[in-house]
Amino acid sequence: MVVTSRRHTLAGELLVLQLAIVVIVLVAVAAVSLAQSKATFDRVEGRRVAALAEEMAGNPLLRAQLVLPAPSEMLAPLLQTTMTRSNVTSVTVADERGEIVAATNPTLVGTQLPVDGPSVAQARGWSGELPVDGVRELVAQVPVLGEHRDHVGEHLGTVMIGRASPSAWQRLSGASSYLLAYLGIASVLGVAGSWLLARRIKRQTFGLEPREIAGLAEHREAMLFGIAEGVIALDPRLRLTLVNEVGRRLLDLPQDSVGMSLADLGIEGRLYDVLAGTGGEHTDGHGTGGRDEVVVRRGRVLVMNRMDVTKDGRRLGSVTTLRDRTELAQLERELGSFRSSTELLRAQAHEFSNQLHTISGLIQIGEHDEVVRYVRALRKHRESLDLTLTSRVRDRAVAALLMAKSALAAERRVQLRISERTALDKLEPTDSADVATVLGNLVDNALDAAAAGEHDDDAWVEVELRQDASSVEIAVRDSGPGVAPELAQEVFSHGFTTKAAQGGDRGIGLALTRLVCKRRGGEVSVANTETGAVFTARMSVGRLAGRETEEVR
Numbered sequence: 234m235v236v237t238s239r240r241h242t243l244a245g246e247l248l249v250l251q252l253a254i255v256v257i258v259l260v261a262v263a264a265v266s267l268a269q270s271k272a273t274f275d276r277v278e279g280r281r282v283a284a285l286a287e288e289m290a291g292n293p294l295l296r297a298q299l300v301l302p303a304p305s306e307m308l309a310p311l312l313q314t315t316m317t318r319s320n321v322t323s324v325t326v327a328d329e330r331g332e333i334v335a336a337t338n339p340t341l342v343g344t345q346l347p348v349d350g351p352s353v354a355q356a357r358g359w360s361g362e363l364p365v366d367g368v369r370e371l372v373a374q375v376p377v378l379g380e381h382r383d384h385v386g387e388h389l390g391t392v393m394i395g396r397a398s399p400s401a402w403q404r405l406s407g408a409s410s411y412l413l414a415y416l417g418i419a420s421v422l423g424v425a426g427s428w429l430l431a432r433r434i435k436r437q438t439f440g441l442e443p444r445e446i447a448g449l450a451e452h453r454e455a456m457l458f459g460i461a462e463g464v465i466a467l468d469p470r471l472r473l474t475l476v477n478e479v480g481r482r483l484l485d486l487p488q489d490s491v492g493m494s495l496a497d498l499g500i501e502g503r504l505y506d507v508l509a510g511t512g513g514e515h516t517d518g519h520g521t522g523g524r525d526e527v528v529v530r531r532g533r534v535l536v537m538n539r540m541d542v543t544k545d546g547r548r549l550g551s552v553t554t555l556r557d558r559t560e561l562a563q564l565e566r567e568l569g570s571f572r573s574s575t576e577l578l579r580a581q582a583h584e585f586s587n588q589l590h591t592i593s594g595l596i597q598i599g600e601h602d603e604v605v606r607y608v609r610a611l612r613k614h615r616e617s618l619d620l621t622l623t624s625r626v627r628d629r630a631v632a633a634l635l636m637a638k639s640a641l642a643a644e645r646r647v648q649l650r651i652s653e654r655t656a657l658d659k660l661e662p663t664d665s666a667d668v669a670t671v672l673g674n675l676v677d678n679a680l681d682a683a684a685a686g687e688h689d690d691d692a693w694v695e696v697e698l699r700q701d702a703s704s705v706e707i708a709v710r711d712s713g714p715g716v717a718p719e720l721a722q723e724v725f726s727h728g729f730t731t732k733a734a735q736g737g738d739r740g741i742g743l744a745l746t747r748l749v750c751k752r753r754g755g756e757v758s759v760a761n762t763e764t765g766a767v768f769t770a771r772m773s774v775g776r777l778a779g780r781e782t783e784e785v786r
Contacts, residue, residue, distance in 0.1 A: 682713025
């Protein structure tokens with residue numbers, strides 16, 4: 234048989250806690266009350282017994298009997314009357330030597346008067362607590378001075394009047410009536426308060442008990458810090474309410490960033506727009522939600538997805554997930570040359586197929602001279618393109634890329650032109666790969682823009698490469714519709730291509746282009762012209778590029 238212990242509810246725990254607090258407070262109040270009661274007793278009764286002692290010390294009968302032998306019999310009625318009338322515990326008289334000669338307790342006669350210090354022997358009064366016959370009493374001791382002409386001012390003896398101090402239990406018993414009343418009132422208020430407080434807390438915590446809330450917190454921590462993606466939660470005032478370690482690392486946030494606003498963290502620009510859900514072409518009136526957004530953040534290409542969180546029509550904030558695609562972008566750059574070769578072969582195969590179909594048709598209709606002229610024109614065009622590329626672009630990888638893009642452009646009925654001002658020498662392999670990445674992305678965007686233009690028959694893209702001792706500048710012009718003015722200043726920091734701005738899902742091209750340029754100490758920009766748009770990228774090459782890359786890292 235398994236016995237399970239019954240767990241306490243939140244209301245029960247609060248009630249026990251309230252009652253414990255009430256008991257502790259009552260104990261503290263009782264201790265304070267006892268201390269105050271004792272202080273009051275000492276002050277009031279001390280004054281009273283002192284006044285009685287002074288009154289008795291001035292009694293003529295007492296003064297006259299102290300100088301006579303055996304005064305006990307004559308003083309006993311006076312002492313007893315004083316004790317009864319004044320409601321004191323003891324009245325004692327001693328001679329000048331401190332020996333008790335009369336007392337309300339006859340057993341004390343002949344013993345020494347209890348004193349505290351030499352003040353009484355020196356004919357000075359004293360008051361305080363002393364043990365008298367085994368009982369702790371508050372006493373006042375006053376000297377008896379002679380007034381007869383034979384004993385004027387002479388110390389004849391001492392009068393001591395005492396009042397037994399009540400014990401702690403006696404003082405507590407006297408206050409027990411109101412203490413019990415306080416305890417009852419406090420208990421009722423504690424029960425009512427704990428019930429109301431528990432009800433309010435359970436309403437705010439959706440009826441969950443503390444152990445269930447703790448379990449949810451533990452599961453949340455395990456889940457958030459166990460996933461490979463970054464997670465950031467914001468409240469409606471754009472303050473961080475949660476961020477896991479991956480998210481903090483991807484955005485370079487401080488350890489104590491929770492509770493800080495985006496403005497306090499220095500987040501602005503595109504990253505601010507995505508996290509806050511403001512602006513952009515992909516909003517639905519309430520900010521971004523449900524689709525990926527590309528953001529470049531300090532050398533990282535981040536893919537972010539933001540979702541608004543609402544409950545019962547009330548907006549609670551937003552949750553954004555982050556994925557680092559920098560490595561994928563680098564892999565795309567490394568595979569660029571292979572992709573270009575594939576595109577070249579595919580485009581050339583398509584072009585050669587069309588040309589062979591044309592030659593076959595001319596032969597079938599018997600136009601042999603036209604076949605010869607057609608073949609010569611094709612050879613002349615190819616030689617012209619090869620001569621242009623090899624004479625102006627001496628880097629084989631970049632030249633091969635342009636050859637592939639030329640065939641691709643022809644397939645899409647776009648003319649790819651090489652500017653007469655183009656001049657590019659052979660580059661180092663790493664420089665050539667970065668130049669090819671930037672050039673390929675810019676040409677791809679230009680081809681898409683030109684092909685989407687209003688005049689497809691006259692569509693063209695012009696490439697210009699310029700090189701000096703330490704840098705390479707790439708300018709790509711197109712006959713497309715240009716870039717919207719509201720995107721011209723933000724398109725690269727947003728990580729969008731013109732295709733993404735029109736609603737596509739792509740957007741890594743220009744983000745990667747800007748990332749490569751930044752790492753090489755350069756920049757990329759876009760401007761509109763009368764005929765379309767021009768994208769200009771500049772980057773350092775050679776040893777200077779290596780040093781700038783290290784500085785960026």
